Amino acid sequence: MSTRYAALLRGVNVSGRRRVPMVELRTLLAELGHGDVATYLQSGNAVFSSASGDEGALAAELERAIEARFGFPVDCLVRPGAYLAAVADACPFPAAELEGKQLHVTFFDRPVDAARFAGLDAAAYRPESFRLGERVLYLYAPDGLGRSKLADALGRPALTRGLVATSRNWNTVAELVEMTRD
Template sequence: MTTTYAALLRGINVSGHKRVPMAELRTLLGELGHTDIATYLQSGNAVFRSADEDESALAAALEQAIQQRFGFSVDCVVRSGGYLAAVADACPFPAAELEGRQLHVTYFDRAVDAGHLAALDAQAYLPEACHLGDRCLYLYAPDGLGRSKLAEALARPQLTKGLTATTRNWNTVAKLVEMTRV
């Protein structure tokens, strides 16, 4: 039996840095034994099927393969289509009423203790807001991520220490749910 997954690569193809062509990423995933491979955008979103059920092992294998092929490290988070759908369904914000650029999900490599956010005074950033979910964080940024003071605060090393995290806007979240739906 196989499962459909999404691989979320962090920080590739940004301003010419860590360039990973999507065709080469698809080839690499195929070389790792995965099937039904597709990519979305140039920002490191790949969907594939695998018999392996260990998301962490899948991410580690992809990270190692990218290091060997391209000569630089890239953090990856791999999640099943079922998980992605559950995250979208559990969104605490009215996603249908918002523009995709206003709502984001940060996916973490593991569960995040609420203590990570204890130092954050969320009230100081209103109307922006965030909510911790299952290995993810929902961020409402009405003026977009680039102008978000809350996103800037959430990215501080003391809040993200030891975590692998990668963020997608709601349009990408919805598209990945669609692509991984079987």
């Protein structure tokens, strides 16, 4: 039995750097033995089917293959479709009432304790807001991520040290949920 997964690549195809063409990423995933491979947008989102039940091993395998093929390291997070659906269902913000650019999800490689963000004066950034979930951070940024002062604060090295994290807007999260449905 196989599971549908999403691979979330961190920091590829941004400003022409760390280029990973999606057609080559699809080929690479197929060469690794995964089926039903597809990509979404150019920002490092792929879905595939695998008999493996170990998302950490799948991510490590993909990281090694990407570095071997493209010559630079890329952090990858691999999440099963059921997890992505649970993330969408648990969203603490009214996603259906918001534009996709107003809501973002940062995926982490492991659970993050709220104490990590305790020193951040969240009230100072209102109406922007964030909430932690299971290995995710939900960010409401009414003017979009590019203008978000809270996103900048949340991304400071002191808060993210030791974590692998990659963010997606709500439209991308919703599309990946659909693409990974079994």
